[in-house]
Amino acid sequence: MRFMVIVKATPESEQECALPDPQGVADMNKSTDELIKAGVLLSYEGLHPSSKGARVHFSGKNRTVIDGPFAETKELVAGFMLWQVKSLEEAIEWVKRSPNCHAGESEVEIRQVFEPEDFAYGFSEEDIQQEKEIRAQLADQAAKK
Amino acid sequence: MSATDLHRTIEAVWRIESARVIAGLTRLTRDVGLAEDLAQEALLAALEQWPQTGVPDNPAAWLTATAKRRAIDLFRRNAVAKRKHEDLARDLATLEQTVPDLNSTLDDPIGDDLLRLVFISCHPILSTESRAALSLRLLGGLTTAEIARAFLTPEPTIAQRIVRAKRTLAEKHIPFEVPRGPEVAARLSSVLEVIYLIFNEGYSATAGDDLIRPTLCEDALRLGRILAELTPQEPEVHGLVALMEIQASRTRARIGPTGEPILLLDQNRAHWDLLLIRRGLAAIDRATNILNTSSTTNRSPTDISPAPKNNPTRGPYLLQAEIAACHARAHTPEATDWPRIVSLYTELAHLTPSPVIELNRAVAVSMANGPQAALDLVEALATDPSLDRYHLLPSVRADLLYKLGRHHEARTQFELAASLTQNTRERVLLLTRAASCRTPPR
Numbered sequence: 001m002r003f004m005v006i007v008k009a010t011p012e013s014e015q016e017c018a019l020p021d022p023q024g025v026a027d028m029n030k031s032t033d034e035l036i037k038a039g040v041l042l043s044y045e046g047l048h049p050s051s052k053g054a055r056v057h058f059s060g061k062n063r064t065v066i067d068g069p070f071a072e073t074k075e076l077v078a079g080f081m082l083w084q085v086k087s088l089e090e091a092i093e094w095v096k097r098s099p100n101c102h103a104g105e106s107e108v109e110i111r112q113v114f115e116p117e118d119f120a121y122g123f124s125e126e127d128i129q130q131e132k133e134i135r136a137q138l139a140d141q142a143a144k145k
Numbered sequence: 146m147s148a149t150d151l152h153r154t155i156e157a158v159w160r161i162e163s164a165r166v167i168a169g170l171t172r173l174t175r176d177v178g179l180a181e182d183l184a185q186e187a188l189l190a191a192l193e194q195w196p197q198t199g200v201p202d203n204p205a206a207w208l209t210a211t212a213k214r215r216a217i218d219l220f221r222r223n224a225v226a227k228r229k230h231e232d233l234a235r236d237l238a239t240l241e242q243t244v245p246d247l248n249s250t251l252d253d254p255i256g257d258d259l260l261r262l263v264f265i266s267c268h269p270i271l272s273t274e275s276r277a278a279l280s281l282r283l284l285g286g287l288t289t290a291e292i293a294r295a296f297l298t299p300e301p302t303i304a305q306r307i308v309r310a311k312r313t314l315a316e317k318h319i320p321f322e323v324p325r326g327p328e329v330a331a332r333l334s335s336v337l338e339v340i341y342l343i344f345n346e347g348y349s350a351t352a353g354d355d356l357i358r359p360t361l362c363e364d365a366l367r368l369g370r371i372l373a374e375l376t377p378q379e380p381e382v383h384g385l386v387a388l389m390e391i392q393a394s395r396t397r398a399r400i401g402p403t404g405e406p407i408l409l410l411d412q413n414r415a416h417w418d419l420l421l422i423r424r425g426l427a428a429i430d431r432a433t434n435i436l437n438t439s440s441t442t443n444r445s446p447t448d449i450s451p452a453p454k455n456n457p458t459r460g461p462y463l464l465q466a467e468i469a470a471c472h473a474r475a476h477t478p479e480a481t482d483w484p485r486i487v488s489l490y491t492e493l494a495h496l497t498p499s500p501v502i503e504l505n506r507a508v509a510v511s512m513a514n515g516p517q518a519a520l521d522l523v524e525a526l527a528t529d530p531s532l533d534r535y536h537l538l539p540s541v542r543a544d545l546l547y548k549l550g551r552h553h554e555a556r557t558q559f560e561l562a563a564s565l566t567q568n569t570r571e572r573v574l575l576l577t578r579a580a581s582c583r584t585p586p587r
Contacts, residue, residue, distance in 0.1 A: 001363075038161065039370035043420055082420065084363060089150075089157035115359065 002113040009076035027099035044081040162205040168258035178311030187212035267336040275310040383432035384463030390425035391469040394418040483513035536565035556582035
């Protein structure tokens, strides 16, 4: 299963032209490297501060454009990774091992990605019931032989 | 944390750490079976103790330390019997006393132990089935029950297979090492074969009602991606990874709403996974770059492949990946570069002659040069006894006959193909096509 690992913004990550701390970058690279070596990391991207972004607000037929920056820093996304792991717990374990590149508080959110098998190939209740009946009949016939 | 949550956390830690723990222990004990037993004992100890003590800060170090203490105890008990082990136990005890961080004694920064574990799990002395089971167990961190479920095989059968494999490795004194010299090519191809077997078992389920068992594909891809980082100089490893990434990119598109298979050219390409395609194409680039530079530059000391020939050739996995890439790059079926696919199949058939590859080449020829040219090739193949029970031969033949308007003959071949396939879904598709031959267009 795949998870999107969402790195939330911090006051530092929201600063324009903020020079990242070299040690933080080194730690992050080491962590990325480990994730690649473990066959876990599929892709990753870092995002510019929200001051360089925009929002489009939908309301019925209206579309309103709101330019960044946005206030609620802790709710903003600063970067994301796509991981392939066996369980949510495995994703949590990997996140716990990641370095904390921020001096203060920061947060990482883990969300599962929909996979084809989540859609169960559209079997209806009738299909399943019919299949069960056919199997029961076959078992019945086999027993009579 | 509830007991279930804790259990799942321990499972997750195991999944992440078990291969490295087992690899490190194998180096110390020189016995992969024993190493795994010790690691399993450590896991059991964790399951007993962590509910009381909580999960330690560094769970991997805890598992390793526990397993190693058990190894020392075991060797002490056996020390009288075997001098060699006595030395080993002393070494271990000394190591433990002198090195404050227990984990660092098993630390394996360049992954050499892990690579040794890959090679020993896939040793050609074992049957491919055993290699697959052992690899999933030792490298993938899967339980016997999970492997059994994935292969639709009873659990005792898999357990037996693993026990026997470990015994064979011990009895034959298979060394825990990365092969060098002339052995490398054969040993590496044995590893690649196992990974691709696991992938294919998931991707085109050979038995059962489902066409795809995605977990096995994911396990194989993960093993492949790990191997690609362990042996970055091996073009065929990147070739295999590329092949698996690109094939996996079609998972969403190749099954219809009622679970029926959808053929490549009928698939909705918008459902192909662009991320996996991109990863696949990148892996092809990595392989190609190695081949292009290997004859001119000095090679890395960790490079385990034999010295390159002056004229580096693409291996079978890379060629298959290139073929898959031809499809991946085409935004519509009409945009497919069929002449390139024909030439890649020709290169592949030259490298690894096989009637199955010839059959695939014939399909490409039919797209490049029309059905009659392909039918000539297929009918020549029909005399090959090794394809007697291979359902794709009559299936391809039927398709070509259908395209040539020879519906009556096509129907017989579709029915023959349906009677040969083991997969329920595929049989339904073939019978549907057979039925469609009843009313030939005027």
